[in-house]
Amino acid sequence: MTTPNENVIDELLLNLKYKTLKWRDGERMGFKFETVKANRISQNIVEQIRSAILQGELKIGDQLPSEKEFAKHFGVSKSSLREAYRVLEAYGLLEIRQGMSGGAFIKEVDVKTVKDSLVNYFFFQNPGIREYTQIRTFIEPQVVQICAKNITPEDIEYLENNILAMEQEPDGETFVSDLDSAFHKKLVEITGNKIISLIVESVQTALINIKQIVHTDEQFLKMVCNGHRKIVNALKENDPENASKAMIEHINDVEKGMLASKGGSMIITEKGLLKQKH
Amino acid sequence: MTTPNENVIDELLLNLKYKTLKWRDGERMGFKFETVKANRISQNIVEQIRSAILQGELKIGDQLPSEKEFAKHFGVSKSSLREAYRVLEAYGLLEIRQGMSGGAFIKEVDVKTVKDSLVNYFFFQNPGIREYTQIRTFIEPQVVQICAKNITPEDIEYLENNILAMEQEPDGETFVSDLDSAFHKKLVEITGNKIISLIVESVQTALINIKQIVHTDEQFLKMVCNGHRKIVNALKENDPENASKAMIEHINDVEKGMLASKGGSMIITEKGLLKQKH
DNA sequence: AATATTAAAACATCGGATGTTTTAATATTT
DNA sequence: AAATATTAAAACATCCGATGTTTTAATATT
Structure with missing residues (x-):
């Protein structure tokens, strides 16, 4: 048997890392899952690119492929890739320019x-x-x-x-x-x-x-x-x-x-x- | 004539509010413009909705019209409105849910x-x-x-x-x-x-x-x-x-x-x- | 009463067509 | 030769319509 105090600590640890799982009668399941988010294609791409930036693989000024090209590379539609670019732009991580030598460029997040x-x-x-x-x-x-x-x-x-x-x-x-x-x-x-x-x-x-x-x-x-x-x-x-x-x-x-x-x-x-x- | 000191102060005020304008020979133009950003349709919509939120016209939990409906209201394509929703979602101001009683809902920005x-x-x-x-x-x-x-x-x-x-x-x-x-x-x-x-x-x-x-x-x-x-x-x-x-x-x-x-x-x-x- | 099925609403994704912006290259003018 | 004007192409911006997926409310079944 565990002491009451240990239970409190276990609870504390549990709440830090895992979502509490309720089961029919309110008991907890015998095992734990980490939370999972619905996978939107654009979100997946956003995370890949953001990670690449935070890992230092993409530097300020680097140009990403054009929408068409990158969409093909990911095997997704133009629209999905476009959404990803929009979100990254909203984060301030990307600058998107129109025109002949335009495109998507990694940008320093501004204040x-x-x-x-x-x-x-x-x-x-x-x-x-x-x-x-x-x-x-x-x-x-x-x-x-x-x-x-x-x-x-x-x-x-x-x-x-x-x-x-x-x-x-x-x-x-x-x-x-x-x-x-x-x-x-x-x-x-x-x-x-x-x-x-x-x-x-x-x-x-x-x-x-x-x-x-x-x-x-x-x-x-x-x-x-x-x-x-x-x-x-x-x-x-x-x-x-x-x-x-x-x-x-x-x-x-x-x-x-x-x-x-x-x-x-x-x-x-x-x-x-x-x-x-x- | 103005004193040198007044010039300094004018310069300070000028730089606070206006972009410095260069003209052919480096002189400043006789009048000033405020900076203007290219108007993307989605950005326009984003700003309208964000303003409505910050003005208190839209409250937490309020549902925005469906993509189709709101696009029609703005007189823009579904895609443009969709982009606006995506950006607002990236700002944390909107939650977008799929399904029958889904849609776009104003959300409290989370930490x-x-x-x-x-x-x-x-x-x-x-x-x-x-x-x-x-x-x-x-x-x-x-x-x-x-x-x-x-x-x-x-x-x-x-x-x-x-x-x-x-x-x-x-x-x-x-x-x-x-x-x-x-x-x-x-x-x-x-x-x-x-x-x-x-x-x-x-x-x-x-x-x-x-x-x-x-x-x-x-x-x-x-x-x-x-x-x-x-x-x-x-x-x-x-x-x-x-x-x-x-x-x-x-x-x-x-x-x-x-x-x-x-x-x-x-x-x-x-x-x-x-x-x-x- | 509990469970399973179904239908509909709304978003997600796709792909193609057309418009607009920007710039590099070219042509024209002075 | 230099300045200016034109043109072409690349890339994003916008629009449209079709199809897929998710979610839930309503209905049917057990």
């Missing part, structure tokens, strides 16, 4: 593809503003601590111009969120960590696209500029501690502003493209 | 879709192990600080069973990385922050899938179990400071182990599925 995917995901998860703020306070203060050690005069110049541009905005409407994104993006790029860059940018994009809150009132704008200026000043003095503090304060100020002005004077972005006043 | 997208992206970015470690040290110590305040006896029990299961592994081969992932996943879930959950899980998935390093030697396994145990002990005592310290130490130990044993005794996962020894 927009991933961001869109994250936006789709977060749309359904629908995190609160608090959750967005929390992850920012986890990451960005540590980002500026690193910046304070590595920042160059050119970086400083870029950041200061960014602040000037924002202050210069006549009514605080145009590009404000673009400028804000660019400011934070620049900081995170200084760390040279591609993972953190993606995360910070994606969180910002998701916040803008899903929460659709972009402030325009002058008070909010001034607050943002002040926050940014404090951060840059700390960075100029290579002071990690103050930079970190300034960033935390800034993020919390922004959250407070966002929560306060719900329904107040702001701009709602539709589909992240059009802007209109309320 | 696997996003993770795959991130894996694709990071494959090309190819961050170093150091970058993976860095983002983990940014987030997970703060995660356990929160856990230390909120953790329940049931959570503790789960985590302790997880450690027992890992210690019980006969030769350290099976499920070790699954158990490790489950441990960290559990911790981050306690915070209740869906954004952070996704990030932590994705970073772990990408590390495993791309770097393809999973340790099996007993020494490494023991080190992981010890690290986990220290963390859980601190959590049991609701001690945020020690939990955070234990997590930092654990992450750094794991990195050291990974860097040390490159080429040593470990398991390479192929396509993240098959496992084989080297």
